[in-house]
Amino acid sequence: xxxxxxxxxxxxxxxxxLILLIFGAAGPLLIVVVYSFLEPGDFSxxxxxxxxxxxxxxxxxxxxxxxxxxTADAHLTIFWRSLKLSILTTLATFLIxxxxxxxxxxxxxxxxxxxxxxITIPFWTNLLIRTFAxxxxxxxxxxxxxxxxxxxxxxxxxxxxxxxxxxxxxxAYVYLPLMVLxxxxxxxxxxxxxxxxxxxxxxxxxxxxxxxVIPIVxxxxxxxxILVFVPSLGAYVTPRILGGGKNMMLGNFIELQFxxxxxxxxxxxxxxxxxxxxxxxLLAYVRATSVEDRHNV
Amino acid sequence: MTEEAAVExxxxxxxxxxxxxxxxxxxxxSLTIRKGEFFTLLGPSGCGKTTLLRLIAxxxxxxxxxxxxxxxxxxxxxxxxRRVNTVFQSYALFPHLSVARNIAFGLEMLGQxxxxxxxxxxxxxxxxxxxxxxxxxxxMLSGGQQQRVALARALAPAPEVLLLDEPLSALDLKLRKxxxxxxxxxxxxxxxxxxxxxxxxxEALTMSDRIGVMRSGxxxxxxxxxxxxxxxxxxxxxxxxxxTNFLKGMLEGGRVRLASGESLEVPGAAGQGEVTLxxxxxxxxxxxxxxxxxxxxxxxxFGTDTHCHLHLRDGTEIVARLQSPPSGEVGLTTGExxxxxxxxxxxxxxxxx
Numbered sequence: 001x002x003x004x005x006x007x008x009x010x011x012x013x014x015x016x017x018l019i020l021l022i023f024g025a026a027g028p029l030l031i032v033v034v035y036s037f038l039e040p041g042d043f044s045x046x047x048x049x050x051x052x053x054x055x056x057x058x059x060x061x062x063x064x065x066x067x068x069x070x071t072a073d074a075h076l077t078i079f080w081r082s083l084k085l086s087i088l089t090t091l092a093t094f095l096i097x098x099x100x101x102x103x104x105x106x107x108x109x110x111x112x113x114x115x116x117x118x119i120t121i122p123f124w125t126n127l128l129i130r131t132f133a134x135x136x137x138x139x140x141x142x143x144x145x146x147x148x149x150x151x152x153x154x155x156x157x158x159x160x161x162x163x164x165x166x167x168x169x170x171x172a173y174v175y176l177p178l179m180v181l182x183x184x185x186x187x188x189x190x191x192x193x194x195x196x197x198x199x200x201x202x203x204x205x206x207x208x209x210x211x212x213v214i215p216i217v218x219x220x221x222x223x224x225x226i227l228v229f230v231p232s233l234g235a236y237v238t239p240r241i242l243g244g245g246k247n248m249m250l251g252n253f254i255e256l257q258f259x260x261x262x263x264x265x266x267x268x269x270x271x272x273x274x275x276x277x278x279x280x281x282l283l284a285y286v287r288a289t290s291v292e293d294r295h296n297v
Numbered sequence: 298m299t300e301e302a303a304v305e306x307x308x309x310x311x312x313x314x315x316x317x318x319x320x321x322x323x324x325x326x327s328l329t330i331r332k333g334e335f336f337t338l339l340g341p342s343g344c345g346k347t348t349l350l351r352l353i354a355x356x357x358x359x360x361x362x363x364x365x366x367x368x369x370x371x372x373x374x375x376x377x378x379r380r381v382n383t384v385f386q387s388y389a390l391f392p393h394l395s396v397a398r399n400i401a402f403g404l405e406m407l408g409q410x411x412x413x414x415x416x417x418x419x420x421x422x423x424x425x426x427x428x429x430x431x432x433x434x435x436x437m438l439s440g441g442q443q444q445r446v447a448l449a450r451a452l453a454p455a456p457e458v459l460l461l462d463e464p465l466s467a468l469d470l471k472l473r474k475x476x477x478x479x480x481x482x483x484x485x486x487x488x489x490x491x492x493x494x495x496x497x498x499x500e501a502l503t504m505s506d507r508i509g510v511m512r513s514g515x516x517x518x519x520x521x522x523x524x525x526x527x528x529x530x531x532x533x534x535x536x537x538x539x540x541t542n543f544l545k546g547m548l549e550g551g552r553v554r555l556a557s558g559e560s561l562e563v564p565g566a567a568g569q570g571e572v573t574l575x576x577x578x579x580x581x582x583x584x585x586x587x588x589x590x591x592x593x594x595x596x597x598x599f600g601t602d603t604h605c606h607l608h609l610r611d612g613t614e615i616v617a618r619l620q621s622p623p624s625g626e627v628g629l630t631t632g633e634x635x636x637x638x639x640x641x642x643x644x645x646x647x648x649x650x
Binding site for chain 2: 193194196197199203204211212215
């Protein structure tokens with residue numbers, strides 16, 4: 001690390017990043033925080049009056065006529081759907097990605113590069129186009145339904161599009177590489193002799209996987225899960241296209257507040273909520289990996 | 298030690314590839330390892346010793362032949378159901394588990410109770426003198442300590458046979474000597490059959506009850522260290538184990554006429570024809586009435602002894618090893634003509650080349 005040792009003035013190198021962070025992240029974030037405590041303007045924007053109304057409305061709603069307070073069930077449904085779909089996406093990418101990463105890591109080195117290259121190819125295509133491709137596959141007259149009908153498995157097309165399942169399929173497809181790459185990195189470092197050592201010490205295949213492989217590649221699993229879970233939670237394009245208008249996720253709901261809903265403070269409060277959820281997940285990640293570090297000292 | 302067989306290989310063979318490209322890693326090896334003995338598989342890298350070990354462990358299945366454990370055919374039994382444990386060359390300690398948990402692993406997999414496991418782990422930590430390291434992670438230990446954890450982990454389930462795959466090769470010389478004694482002690486104390494793989498002939502000679510010398514997938518000779526060292530069956534074994542001088546000659550009537558023209562008496566040698574003689578460097582004396590004439594070309598001081606490089610009359614190079622006197626000077630000058638005599642019984646007649 002020659003650069004970090006380049007003298008007392010090494011910190012000067014971080015100035016461009018610092019400027020970017022201040023103006024690109026900290027500044028806008030501050031604006032969002034401030035907006036979440038203001039009143040919504042009539043058509044858009046904000047009125048500079050302090051109020052916690054937006055935060056109240058994240059969780060509760062007040063009846064227009066008698067003013068009774070009840071929980072904002074519609075919002076909670078969206079939170080719950082976002083959380084559920086994000087967890088399921090993470091799970092699905094793990095279940096598909098783990099064998100995939102294992103396969104690549106056990107290939108001869110020259111072929112490994114080719115497989116990794118294939119994994120990264122989807123990144124070259126615009127997210128919108130990839131999502132429309134999935135739509136093409138799962139829609140009623142799409143590839144999947146036509147194929148299943150041709151096979152005789154079903155008589156009428158399955159309604160997959162515009163359901164949570166469609167969003168799940170789309171997100172799993174889009175985020176799969178983000179799971180595979182850190183998993184591959186972890187499995188690549190894994191000493192396969194340990195598997196033999198496990199078998200040698202009377203462990204079955206399942207126990208070798210659970211007691212040896214999984215704990216040792218855990219940093220990769222955690223990193224992949226974070227990389228999939230965080231963008232899933234804030235996903236916008238995929239649920240918008242594959243979920244239709246009804247099956248909104250948090251990202252779509254936030255967009256709605258700044259657009260048609262014309263309630264910027266509520267949108268800002270929701271954004272902050274999303275940030276809190278993500279930060280909680282990241283904290284869990286830091287804790288999980290620091291435990292791992294103590295193991296590896 | 299009994300005559301009962303712990304491990305048997307019956308015509309065991311392991312091939313890789315097929316057709317023209319077939320590599321015979323192990324070629325028709327039959328071998329019996331006795332219960333309670335320290336048996337060493339010795340040979341250069343690629344001789345098949347590790348392959349044979351892996352067949353016994355169950356990590357690979359023989360292409361042909363059978364492997365028996367205590368008389369039972371285990372050829373098709375997976376490694377996790379064989380009462381055999383391995384000490385790996387790289388130790389293969391579980392990095393995420395503490396020393397104690399590493400040692401406990403096999404016992405837990407065998408379904409022993411928590412109390413039993415705890416007691417046995419204590420016992421093992423004591424045996425390898427690591428009681429104070431119980432809670433450390435393997436990465437916090439020195440190479441020698443990791444080695445001892447690997448040993449304790451493999452010994453804990455009290456296997457019928459312990460397999461050791463060049464376990465000392467990663468250690469420095471001093472530690473290696475220490476561990477050799479330690480291994481021997483552990484083997485004597487536990488009474489478990491040890492099958493030890495090494496390419497280090499000295500290691501093999503000092504530790505083993507019996508040695509199997511291998512080359513190109515085939516077993517060359519099996520016997521005790523003295524038997525192998527003093528009575529090698531062929532040139533390979535003689536050359537691989539210790540240093541040896543080879544002399545060509547014609548055998549007739551109990552005497553061998555050397556290529557240099559001199560005649561050497563070889564008691565007990567029957568038959569006639571071209572033979573190769575093997576004489577160990579430390580079994581050659583310099584005496585005025587010796588039958589062989591030689592010219593000293595170089596002396597090399599090794600501390601305990603001094604190696605004398607000599608030329609015979611026909612140009613054959615041989616080495617004689619003399620014990621260094623207290624002064625360190627053997628009193629010979631380069632270019633001097635000397636007479637050599639092998640110690641009685643030191644000359645081995647090898648067949649073929």
